[in-house]
Amino acid sequence: MRATGILAAMLVATAVSAPAKAQTATDRTRFEPGPCAVEVATDERIDCGLLIVPENRSRADSRLIRLPVLIFRSRAEAPAHDPVIFLTGGPGNSALAGQRSGRGNPFLEERDQVLLEPRGGKLTEAALECPAINALKGEIASGAIGRAQADARLTAAAVDCRADLVARGADLNGYTSAEAADDIEALRVALGYDKVNLYALSYGTRLALTVARRHPGAVRSLVLDSVLPPEVGYDETASANTWRALNSVFDGCSADPACAAAWPRVGEDFRTLAAGPDGSKVVAAITNALQDPRRIALIPRAIGAAAAGRREELSGWIASDAAAPTARGIRAIRRGSCRALVIAATTFDPSGPAARVRKSSPTRGQAVAQ
Incomplete structure (x- = not known):
């Protein structure tokens, strides 16, 4: 979301x-x-x-x-x-x-x-609409406003916007x-x-x-x-759920000999990148990749390569996410009355055979999803 x-x-x-x-x-x-x-x-x-x-x-x-x-x-x-x-x-x-x-x-x-x-x-x-919040988020994403100030500035902008909307009826x-x-x-x-x-x-x-x-x-x-049940408080659970999904990918890489050999510190590398000057963009790109089955198995490679100074893949994700947000969906309504079709947000076994991470180059140590 x-x-x-x-x-x-x-x-x-x-x-x-x-x-x-x-x-x-x-x-x-x-x-x-x-x-x-x-x-x-x-x-x-x-x-x-x-x-x-x-x-x-x-x-x-x-x-x-x-x-x-x-x-x-x-x-x-x-x-x-x-x-x-x-x-x-x-x-x-x-x-x-x-x-x-x-x-x-x-x-x-x-x-x-x-x-x-x-x-x-x-x-x-x-x-x-709250245009001041949109502008503020742009400044935060660009690094013009530091993380220490971001929450306070966003809260103040939300309070101001609420007051303005109420004043307009x-x-x-x-x-x-x-x-x-x-x-x-x-x-x-x-x-x-x-x-x-x-x-x-x-x-x-x-x-x-x-x-x-x-x-x-x-x-x-x-x-x-990608169900959001009525009893779930998204803002209270989103971070924990994202970490759970990330750790599933990281643990799957560690359990796979080829992936573990190519990217032995993927979890630590992610934390290092997230703490860097463009950390918010890195986190957004990896979070979006978790919602794209084609990219989930590529996450260890993108993180590990970026941590080693080869940022082409991760930078490409950041650029593409900014240009075109991920769209998902299905193409049919099931026949019959009172019927529900539920599609999981992301169901993926990082160590499973369908999305095995394999080493493709002994010299570069990059991995691909087969």
């Missing part, structure tokens, strides 16, 4: 255990067809509009917010009445940004695919997983669909589970990719 600099990422509730209650402002919810919030292909059947919902459904006088909607229409003559709704991660990521075409989308062979910009997202009318109590889940149900009802298939990534999996809990009759199936 990636930090976004959007305050919504700090405000989403961690769990919702009760079913949805009667809502005081349901009659104010509607869908209005209109222009697309992003540029889309003109030779495809794509409909757009705005889902208009109360910012805080517990208040009868809550202001209305407008959430952009993008609908890729099915290519089937008689589409199923249960679309796929994609729930992005973050929280705070845009669901519509970069979504231009449905060409090649296998979902459209049988049903529509619907995208809803999450409340607080950058394409909404009431975006909860935002009701921050409305930015929870429960409200976002009710947005999905409001969208289903407004568009006239019988049920929905939820395809969710990272934080989106928590939202999907919240939708299923609050509106069980509306959900046909779930695809949960």
